[in-house]
Amino acid sequence: MNTLLEDLRWRGLIAHSTDLDALSAHMDEGPIKFYVGFDPTAPSVHTGNLVQILLAKRLQDAGHHPFLLVGGATGLIGDPKESGERVMNSKELVHGWVERIREQVGGFVSFDGDNAATMVNNYDWTSSMSVLDFLRDVGKHFPVNRMLARDVVARRLEAGISYTEFSYVLLQSMDYRELNRRYGVTMQTGGSDQWGNIAAGVELLRRSDQVKVHAMATPLLTKADGTKFGKTESGTVWLDPALTSPYAMYQFFLNAEDAKVIDYLKVFSFRSREEIEELERATVEAPFKREAQRALADDVTDLVHGRSEREAAAAAAAALFGRGELHELPLPTLLGAAKEVGAAEVSGEIGIVEALVAAGVVDSNGAARRTIADGGAYLNNVKVTDVDQVLGDADYLRGRVAVVRRGRKTVGAVVRA
Template sequence: MNALLEDLKWRGLIAHSTDEEALAAHLDAAPVNFYVGFDPTAPSVHTGNLVQLLLARRLQQAGHKPYMLVGGATGLIGDPKEAGERTMNSAEVVAGWVERIRSQVERFVDFDGPGSATMVNNLDWTQQISVLDFLRDVGKHFPVNRMLARDVVARRLEAGISYTEFSYVLLQSMDYRELNRRHGVTLQTGGSDQWGNITAGVELLRRSDQERVHALATPLLTKADGTKFGKTESGTVWLDEGLTSAYAFHQFFLNAEDAKVIDYLKVFSFRSREEIEELERATAAEPFRRAAQRALADDVTDLVHGTAERKAASDAAAALFGKGDLADLPASTLDQVMTEVGAARVNTLPSITEAMTLAGLVDSKSAARRAISEGGAYLNNVKVTDADLQLAPEHLLANRFAVLRRGRRTVGGVVLG
């Protein structure tokens, strides 16, 4: 078995593959040109896409050449969803998202050296094809009965599916053929939810060009209860810091469940098997220390946001719960923290009891007074003893932020302006 595939298997990164033995031999024979695609149906990629980005990184580190596709054409349509028809975005919006996602994708692979990555946009070849050429050259290779049998299509038939979304599979399949013809790409990777689209591209190349190519799909990550990984009560965990701050991103991985954290480490960390197995033993022996969660959060945040942002996020979390000096945190990090804890925005500084109520730490001013009298209220990590305290400019961090805490773990705040 190919060493790369063995490692991917151990990491739980292979859900499906086309003829595993043939793929292993293909990877052993010579450096392989492979591709993975990202549709700009949102302004950023997210933690689910990160699995594919890091798989591309692993393949490149093993000596293979990545083609990173951002779907300027397929993004205008969108892959069918079980929930119903997508809202079609304008060409201008999609073009803007293409550039944003391109800049995100570029950070995860190397564009220098013999196996340097190449960025491609499927709009470059799709917009040049006429409808008649598309139907004659691509559509004739797709039996409608097979298209109807695809899971997502079958589930959508009763409620209805547009011809636009029904035909998406043809466009993605054409991408594989174009990249094979133009660049000799012989492997496509993606998530298991894309397996039907991916294998349709393999089949198109076999039917139209008599080419034998390969495919590999990763499993969809889930939480312990089976729900989708990367979703929180506040929404999707994005890779764009403007949509999910480095602090919130770090906290998301830091809060990984004990039952799943080792699975996530295998997927998202580049630590060796020995290191991960040691963390697994440590977590089983002393789960309260959360060694695996800390390693996971640090490793992934380093990859996505950089070491400096990760350190700022770690320092902020420590300071927030009294293990560091809040005054040492930069204003930008404090702003991230206040957003994450749902701090109240105020135009004038309130009293301490009003501030605790606005921040959601207590239900009423009288409850705030009780918390203060019991010694359980903190302003910027300093115990509050005066229930009549009026917040003043000297109580603000970076001239805007007041961090409030009730007890050891309940944190909120107010932000001036």
């Protein structure tokens, strides 16, 4: 089998495929053109999408030509969800999200060289198509009984599903045919939750154009308890730093479970097989050192936000717990770290006792006073000795954030409005 596909299989990146042996032979003939799509149903892509983005980068690094599709048309419809009908966003909002997502996903691949990436928008070939042309040219090739058999559709039938969402598969399938006709694209990748749509595109090309093409889907990543990867108590881990700070992303991957961290490294890191297997041994032999988690957090944060942001996030993580200098951290990093520890916003004059309570590191004013008396309270990593201390301008790092701590591990913050 093709060495690239062997590596992808070792990394756990192949859940479904049309025919791996045929795809391997196709790749051995020379560089192929492939595509992956992203629907703008939110203002940013997230860590689940990052699996597909980095797969595209791996394929491009191996010499293949990526087409990154942002669904200006499909994003107006939305793929059916099991939980119920989607709320339709306005065209203006979706088109704004298209531009944001184009910029995000485009940052991971190269647009130069012999196998330069190409960015496309399915709104370009969908918006001018008439209903009659769509029904005659696309709908004709889709047996309704097969559409009804799709898992998500079958589960939605009892509660009800609109014709709009029912027809989504036709739009996505048409994308594959259009990219094949225009550019010669012969492979589509995506998540395993999209396999029905992806396979439908392969089938449409076979039925309408008598063309054989390929498809491959990655597994959906989960946590050790089976819950969805990329979700935290505060929500989804986004790639946009305005929605998820570099510090929060760094912490998310740093806190990866021992049972899953190697799986995540294989997917998100470009380290070699030998390096990852060494980290796997370290996790088994000395899990308390968390070497694999640090490698994962470093690699992902470097890829998404750059080395300087990663270094700032790592420095903040250490400084919050008294192992670094808080005053050297930039304001965005401080604010990101403060948000992650559940900082309280304050205004006006505030005493240290009130700050400890507001930040959630103690339960009451009495507990705050006892903590100070026992020598266990810290303000910006400096031990607090005066229960009547009032926070002044100098106590707010970069004029905004004051970090309070009880003991070694209980950290909080207050942010001046």
